[in-house]
Amino acid sequence: MIDIDKIRSDFPILTQKINGNNLVYLDNSATTHKPQQVIDSIVDFYSSMNCNVHRGVHYLGEQASIAYESVREKVKDFIKAKKSKEIVFTSGTTESINLIANSFGRSFINKGDEIIITEMEHHSNIVPWQILCENKGAKLKIIPINNNGTLMIDKLNSLITDRTKLISLTYVSNVLGTITPVKDVIKTAHSKDIPVLIDAAQAVQHIPIDVQNLDCDFFVFSGHKIYAETGVGVLYAKEKWLEAMPPHKYGGGMISKVSFKKTSFAEVPFKFEAGTGNISAVISLGKAIEYLNDIGIKEIQKHEDELMRYTFDKLSTLDGITIYGNAPKRCGIISFNLDNIHHYDAVMILDKMGIAVRSGTHCAEPVMSHYGINGSIRVSFAIYNSKEDIDGLIYGLKKVQEMHQ
Amino acid sequence: MDEKINNIQEEIIEEFSKLNDWFDKYEYLIDLGKSLEPLDEKLKSEENSLSGCQSKVWLKAEIRGERILYLVASDSLITKGMISLLLRVLNNQYPEDIVNADLYFIDKIGLNTNLSPSRVNGLMSIVKHIKSYAKVAPNINK
Numbered sequence: 404m405i406d407i408d409k410i411r412s413d414f415p416i417l418t419q420k421i422n423g424n425n426l427v428y429l430d431n432s433a434t435t436h437k438p439q440q441v442i443d444s445i446v447d448f449y450s451s452m453n454c455n456v457h458r459g460v461h462y463l464g465e466q467a468s469i470a471y472e473s474v475r476e477k478v479k480d481f482i483k484a485k486k487s488k489e490i491v492f493t494s495g496t497t498e499s500i501n502l503i504a505n506s507f508g509r510s511f512i513n514k515g516d517e518i519i520i521t522e523m524e525h526h527s528n529i530v531p532w533q534i535l536c537e538n539k540g541a542k543l544k545i546i547p548i549n550n551n552g553t554l555m556i557d558k559l560n561s562l563i564t565d566r567t568k569l570i571s572l573t574y575v576s577n578v579l580g581t582i583t584p585v586k587d588v589i590k591t592a593h594s595k596d597i598p599v600l601i602d603a604a605q606a607v608q609h610i611p612i613d614v615q616n617l618d619c620d621f622f623v624f625s626g627h628k629i630y631a632e633t634g635v636g637v638l639y640a641k642e643k644w645l646e647a648m649p650p651h652k653y654g655g656g657m658i659s660k661v662s663f664k665k666t667s668f669a670e671v672p673f674k675f676e677a678g679t680g681n682i683s684a685v686i687s688l689g690k691a692i693e694y695l696n697d698i699g700i701k702e703i704q705k706h707e708d709e710l711m712r713y714t715f716d717k718l719s720t721l722d723g724i725t726i727y728g729n730a731p732k733r734c735g736i737i738s739f740n741l742d743n744i745h746h747y748d749a750v751m752i753l754d755k756m757g758i759a760v761r762s763g764t765h766c767a768e769p770v771m772s773h774y775g776i777n778g779s780i781r782v783s784f785a786i787y788n789s790k791e792d793i794d795g796l797i798y799g800l801k802k803v804q805e806m807h808q
Numbered sequence: 809m810d811e812k813i814n815n816i817q818e819e820i821i822e823e824f825s826k827l828n829d830w831f832d833k834y835e836y837l838i839d840l841g842k843s844l845e846p847l848d849e850k851l852k853s854e855e856n857s858l859s860g861c862q863s864k865v866w867l868k869a870e871i872r873g874e875r876i877l878y879l880v881a882s883d884s885l886i887t888k889g890m891i892s893l894l895l896r897v898l899n900n901q902y903p904e905d906i907v908n909a910d911l912y913f914i915d916k917i918g919l920n921t922n923l924s925p926s927r928v929n930g931l932m933s934i935v936k937h938i939k940s941y942a943k944v945a946p947n948i949n950k
Contacts, residue, residue, distance in 0.1 A: 745884035
């Protein structure tokens with residue numbers, strides 16, 4: 404059982420009043436707030452250690468490099484990767500996916516090849532593949548979704564051909580909260596030697612991860628959605644892929660030898676980390692993982708599952724509400740609309756009451772098209788959310804409905 | 809500047825001064841939105857659709873004699889309410905007066921402070937479209 408009051412007290416922003424009301428923050432899929440421990444780690448870094456990493460051999464340079472690399476180790480343990488060299492630091496999920504599209508895609512996708520994604524992807528897991536396919540003359544194929552928000556996974560076998568070179572799918576839908584059957588997809592794909600990329604931007608903060616058990620080839624997520632600073636992300640890839648893939652950008656810190664005739668590149672993972680990384684954000688990611696480990700991701704999962712059920716039950720009591728998707732396995736997110744009320748209007752009124760939720764298409768327009776809507780209200784949870792937050796939300800939604808009567 | 813435009817603005821400011829808090833203001837906007845005459849579905853075309861707004865907005869202008877008549881729609885009631893205020897001030901006016909209108913009522917009734925920045929931008933984008941149509945409208949002598 405987690406101590407919600409103790410956890411809330413770790414997040415200074417939650418004590419803020421918004422328009423005179425207590426803040427009810429339920430837009431955690433967009434970004435989570437940061438505990439004091441994470442905020443302190445950023446200040447500490449600049450106060451005592453600031454230096455570029457993997458360059459200076461002076462004291463501060465060494466200290467910063469040790470701290471930076473210890474985070475790689477922590478990330479490795481957090482997602483249960485085999486080796487820390489399989490962890491590449493990026494600026495976020497978007498860059499991680501673009502890295503794979505520009506590197507793996509450049510080397511291994513050719514004219515006539517096929518890439519499979521799903522109908523429930525975030526634009527970040529659609530557009531890089533769409534552009535790659537356009538450039539290469541390859542084909543993008545889509546696993547459709549059922550109305551209950553699950554994937555039509557039985558279609559996968561018929562979508563796979565001998566030209567399929569990659570399957571890229573989300574672990575958790577950023578609109579519907581559906582947990583997709585990634586393990587089944589990976590098993591099917593591997594039986595045909597097709598690598599699989601998992602977009603875990605909405606998964607790592609909610610459910611325990613074991614990339615070796617999943618056996619995925621690529622696994623990506625963002626730091627800022629998991630209580631760390633913005634501007635850091637992770638690309639996990641099996642070592643064999645990182646060895647086989649060319650760098651996607653070139654510059655300092657990623658070479659082993661440079662002359663005007665020829666340049667050779669550094670070892671994995673450094674050949675994918677050209678230029679100075681977002682060092683303080685990486686440090687903050689290490690602290691965020693420590694923070695999560697101290698609470699325990701399984702405890703977090705239990706708490707958030709309970710909150711999800713509570714929210715679902717409470718929302719279902721409202722008249723004139725349509726909830727999108729009802730997958731048996733879901734986490735973190737619920738999307739809905741109120742009859743005859745524009746999601747944008749609803750969210751503006753909620754904001755006046757100090758309730759932060761998201762409206763719009765959530766960077767997933769194909770999901771909106773599937774349900775024939777131009778947007779929705781989205782509620783998303785984090786460890787610090789309580790049943791009181793949900794009660795506040797329900798009160799706010801009733802007020803929205805009242806004002807529209 | 810046509811006196812009429814400012815008279816209407818003063819009327820609106822007076823009405824809003826009776827509304828106590830943002831709840832009342834929003835409720836009033838929603839009511840105004842509901843009462844805005846629905847736009848013919850045919851006019852909700854790509855051509856008439858405005859960009860820069862988070863909710864959908866369609867705008868069509870027609871010359872009626874020497875004045876301009878605007879037809880506007882939105883899928884958001886609050887946006888419609890705001891538009892209905894704009895139209896109350898600017899509809900059926902001479903093009904020159906529309907172009908020169910100083911829409912101080914928006915600030916005075918607290919819309920700027922009660923709306924999110926993105927919504928204020930959306931509103932300003934509608935104003936810009938209304939004015940830009942008046943600019944290119946045939947220059948008719950009063």
